[in-house]
Each structure stands twice: as C-alpha cells, then as structure tokens.
Amino acid sequence: MSDEPQSASSLRRALTLLRILAEGGSEGMRLKDIATASGASQSTVHRAVQDLATEGFVEQIASGKRYRLGLDFFVLAARAGQAGGLREQARPALLRLSATLNDTVFLLVRDRFDVVCLDRIEGPFPIRSFTGDIGGRVPLGLGQGSLAVLAHLPEDEREAVIRFNVPRLMDRGFLDEATLRAALETVRAQGWANLNTGLIPGMAGLGVPVIDATGMPVAALSIGTLAERLGPERLPGVIRIMQGEAKQLGARINPFDPGLRYPSRLLAGG
Amino acid sequence: MSDEPQSASSLRRALTLLRILAEGGSEGMRLKDIATASGASQSTVHRAVQDLATEGFVEQIASGKRYRLGLDFFVLAARAGQAGGLREQARPALLRLSATLNDTVFLLVRDRFDVVCLDRIEGPFPIRSFTGDIGGRVPLGLGQGSLAVLAHLPEDEREAVIRFNVPRLMDRGFLDEATLRAALETVRAQGWANLNTGLIPGMAGLGVPVIDATGMPVAALSIGTLAERLGPERLPGVIRIMQGEAKQLGARINPFDPGLRYPSRLLAGG
C-alpha cells in the first residue's frame, strides 16, 4: 500500500524496469510497452534499457527490437552463491530424493514472510503447484513446504508472520485463521505437512522443514505428486526419507550465516 | 581494454556494484570494500546499496553490516536464464543422460562469443572443467560442448567468432589457430567433439551440438568423465545416446525465438 513513498531514485526506477522486463519473459517486450508499464517516457526508458544492455543485464532480441533480461543476470546470480550456498548444498539431496521417490522435488528457502523456490527437480508426473517455478514466491503458510517452515518458527516470530500473512492468504483462496492455526499445531507436532491446503484436486504433497543448528527452520524440502501416491502404505516411508535428507542438510548449514535468518529489526517493526 | 569509454551513466555504475557484490559471494562485502572496488565514494555507494536493498536486489547481513546480493536478484535471474525456456525444456534430457551414462552432464547455451553453462547434473566422479559451475562462461572453442557449437556455426559467423576468440583462447592456454581450425573441421565432419583441448589429464569429455529447426547450433549437451570411460568400446554408444537427446531437444526448440540466435548487427561490426 505504501511502498512508493514519494519519489524513487533513478536507480530504483531502473530496477523497476528489470522487474517489468522479467514479466515479459523470454519473448521480450517492446520499448513502448516497457515505457507504458513503467510510467516513464520512451526516451528515458530507451536510454536506461541501452545502459542495461551494454552491461549485459538486458538483451535485445534481433528481430522485433524487443528487449528481455540478459544471460549475464543469470550468470551473476549463479556465481553469487545464493542464500549461503544453500542451493548448491542441497542439490545432491534433491537428486537423491528425485531418484528415490520418483516425484517432483522442491527446495524452498524462507525469505521474510515468504518462501522462495530455490530449486526444483521434475518427476515423471507433471506438477502444477503454487511453488511453481524456480524463483517462485509464496506466502508462509501456503503449500506444504511453506507450512512446514511456518509451523516450526519460534512462537513470537510465527505470530508476527501469521498476523502479516492472514490477509494475503485470504486473497489466495485460503480458508481462515483458525484452520491455519489448527494446521500449524498438527504440522509442528508431527514434524511434516501433507495437508491439502487449497490444492489442485488429485494432487498431494509433503513438506518437511530444514532446521539449522540454532533450531531455526530456514528452508524446506517438499514433494508434489499424485494424491494416490501418498496413501497410508507409502507415506511413512516417504516421510522418513525426506526427514533424513532434511536433517542432514540442516546440520550442514552454516549457523553463522545470518542471511538465512530473520533480521530481528524487522520483527520489532510489527 | 576499451570497455570504459569515458563516463558511464549512473545506472551503469550502479550495475557495476551488482557485479562487485556478486564477487563477494554469500559472505557479503563491507561497504568500504565495495566503495574501493567501485572507485566511488562511500557516500555514493552507501546510497546506491540502500536503494538496491529496498528493492530487494541486495540484502544486508544482520551481523557485520555486510552486503550481498538478495533473493530478489536470484528470483529475477531465474527468469533471465531461461533463454526461451531452454533450461526447463532440457532438464528431462539431462536427467535421462545422467541416469543412463552415470557421468556429469552439462547444458551449454550460446551467448555471443561464449557459451554459458545453463545447467549441470553431477555424476559420481567429481569433475573440474572449464565449463565449471552453472553460470560459468567460456569462449566458443574451449571445451567439447563449446567446440561443438562453434564448429556447426555457418561459415561467416564462425569466422567472425574465430577472429574474435583466438586471442582470448591463447590467454587460456590454447594452442594456436591452425590447431583450432583443424579441430573444427573434424568436429563438424563427425558431429561431435571429444578432443582434449587443453584439459585436465585423465579427464575427457564429449560434446554434441543442439541444432534448432533453422540449422543453427544454439546450445550443446556435453559430459565430462574419466578418460578411461570414453574408450573405443563405450564411446560410440555414448555418442549415439547424446546425439539422440540433442536431436530431440533441437526439434523442440522454438525456431522463432530469435534470442537464441546471433544478432547480425554485431557480426557486421567485426
């Protein structure tokens, strides 16, 4: 609501362009449309996009003069070792899970009031989930992995997140706060989440928290699969395997990487 | 050498900050060091980094006040790396190759005078290659996948790339232009590359081009493994399998995605 104080710096405006371009996907966007979307004049956008392009953050598609995000972006991000190298560290676990379970596997990392999908390995059954693609962001509480993280947060922090997220969850078709709280109790007690929190019919999932050495749930492993594949016979084994990987992963996470934690400053602000 | 014309725009300078921050990795960098590295004053860098942070491109690590790239950066980059959805499209092929061959598999995509490693699946033998990590960039001509792409470019474009890349290849311990040209002939004739172009001893690799519907080599699949695993008995089978995947993949690539091609404008500039 109040994200746009008054005037953003020129840099902020430029970054907004990147966001707009990201929406354009791989087909790219016409200059005109970028200008319209950003509210700036065409000349301004043109210059900015040129700069972005010479720096490799944006590329111009040969034909239609369209612009889209460039590969350099990807290159930088890969090298940056995101979220404390979590992605790299978790890759082997994801591959093992994928090979063992034959389902689609997700690695989610917590970011403030959301989880972000850091990595995903496709299983044989095509899955459409909230978590969606790599880079996808969902509020804490929506989806099994996300729910698993939220449930294992320390109480004060969990409360803060719930207060903040309930409205957002409503928007996305979630039920109500009471249901959420009940679900969280269950999840915390059992250590995993498999509730169908407003999911696609016929689909099911299982999420387990990844807890670091300080006891903080910083991430989650989850799978998405056909509901019939998480019946009473198979479920316990799947839980065991996923908890095993989550535990190993959590133990390897550097507890001194504060980037994976929640800046207490923000908490106070609530 | 002539990358810094005279004065970069303020936006360019800000983007340079992102590059510098990427170097800092997940531990982050101190403001002072960012300032030093960028050549700008601390105040300037401070303001820029604050802006970057409010936009989520940079995050400030709670303890030591250090800065590093933020998750939002990663989120955008995930979309940027798509290059026409190539990464997603190729994922199943990589998984199949990895499972079938039990070697480390790479997906490389061409970007101007380089290839960029878009994805990689680790095999049981640890591989150190140029191509290296996801996001790694090597000049066209260095490494088997890269060589396979270069060899299959149309002649004029190939010549332009060779002219541009020979000096760069020299820097990286490559032999000479004649050797390169001979290698390219061989690779083009046979449709795959397995030459040890200045590699680590004991290691070997195999690269095949991914050719789209218009006949353009836009990417490559390659594997890295122990030299003994690419002997005369195994090699033919591996080639067949990899060429099969490359062919399927190439057929699925949208030939109307001009982003995977080479902007002719740049060619003329040579």
Added chain:
DNA sequence: ATCAAAATTCCGTTATATGGAATTATTACG
C-alpha cells in the same frame, strides 16, 4: 508503395547523484 506507429536521437531544463565533511556506530586493542 504508402502510411502509421514504433524506435532512436537530440537538446535545453531540472531533478538528483555526487563526494567532502560531520556524526554516529562498531571494532580492535591496551
């Protein structure tokens, strides 16, 4: 071939990015 719309360049004006100096916070050391 002709026209309309978009892309790109130009330029005078104005907003804002800049670095030095001042202030506050953090770290290192005795």
Added chain:
DNA sequence: CGTAATAATTCCATATAACGGAATTTTGAT
C-alpha cells in the same frame, strides 16, 4: 573496561547526468 581507530551513516552545496518533448529514422502493415 575504556579508549582509539576504523567503518557506517547522514548532511549538504554543487556539478552532473537524467528527464521528457520534439525531431528523425526505422519498422511494420496494408
């Protein structure tokens, strides 16, 4: 535990480069 040293952050007058309107070129449609 206190003190010095170093870094982070804020402030401010000035220079700079970002801005959008208008002119020009290119592209795309019919």
